[in-house]
Amino acid sequence: MTAVDESPQRERVTDRAFRVLRTMKDMGSGPHPLGAIINRSALSRSTVQRVIHSGLKAGVIEQVGHGHYTLTRPEPPSQPLTSPFAQRALRNLAHRLGHSASLHAAVLTDIPVQVCTGTVDRTGHASPPPTVGPRSLRADASGRAIMAYLDLPHPDPAERRLVRARGWASTPGPTSGAYTIAAPVLRFDIAVGALAIAVVPGSGGAGHETCIAELRRTSAVLAMWRQ
8 A cells, every 4th residue: 555645635734734643543552563564554654753753752652672663551540549648548448337348430532441440358457459450340349330321322221321310330249149339439410430349148247238328428528528
């Protein structure tokens, strides 16, 4: 394929820059060799190299190895779900209820995902977040609580209406009879994350209604908190 540096309407510099970024986005997570980006964008080598050089300086493109490039992945949001205040609220919630609790941040990329930012056992002792990386919003109650408040098409409109009507989502837990409930942490009616409790009936922890009330109260506190 022969690369050309101009469209019939003579694209502006900014148009060509966005064409390169769009090409890299459409190619997937990468990294991608320079030649492939040039061929897909139908721009000249010099133009693509200039755009990539500018992207590297701006921090929106990363070089991986020799001659391979990828778009920079966004960092998970740092507030309000990774602050000392949020972690204290998480520990207090788990201690009051006698059930383990966790915080999950929404990462609002083209395909939104969630990242666990804190876990606490039923005694209120913190443990490092799992290192499994981003998880699908369909994977568990925290993701479904987030998904119900995103301005995006929902795969199950009835579930979305239910979660929004009651203010929490629920999914079965890993053991018989156990389940997880999660409430969204909202900013301007958009979920920036979720707070979840793993309920184990018969374990001596608080009951269902108490868990829901405390969960929603704490998620509302997190939503209103400012650094």
